[in-house]
Amino acid sequence: MSTLHIVNKSPFRTDALQRCLALVSPGDSILLIEDGVLAANLSTLADSLAGRDVNCYALSEDLVARSVSVADTCIWTVDAAGFVTLVCEHRNSLSHG
Numbered sequence: 001m002s003t004l005h006i007v008n009k010s011p012f013r014t015d016a017l018q019r020c021l022a023l024v025s026p027g028d029s030i031l032l033i034e035d036g037v038l039a040a041n042l043s044t045l046a047d048s049l050a051g052r053d054v055n056c057y058a059l060s061e062d063l064v065a066r067s068v069s070v071a072d073t074c075i076w077t078v079d080a081a082g083f084v085t086l087v088c089e090h091r092n093s094l095s096h097g
Helices: 016-023 035-040 042-051 060-065 080-089
Strands: 002-006 029-032 057-060 074-077 091-097
Touching: 002 016, 002 035, 002 080, 016 035, 016 042, 016 091, 029 035, 029 080, 035 057, 035 060, 057 060, 057 080, 060 074, 074 080
Parallel strands: 002 029, 002 091, 029 057, 057 074
Antiparallel strands: none
């Protein structure tokens, strides 16, 4: 059973991302939205995902709104339609905020 983990809080203000990373399992996905996209260019996120069979995505609209660019190739961008697709592709979703 795969889970979509949705992180919407800044990694500089809360531990939402760390709690998410502690819970992800192989086959799960992480979606960064709202202020959660601020984690998209953190090397610690890329390091945490290395070798874990976990896909990570960032919502493109929120990246643009916060002038954040995705520096690492392990994070893919999705638009609102991609967000919906991710929700449909996973049996469960869990918000970390």
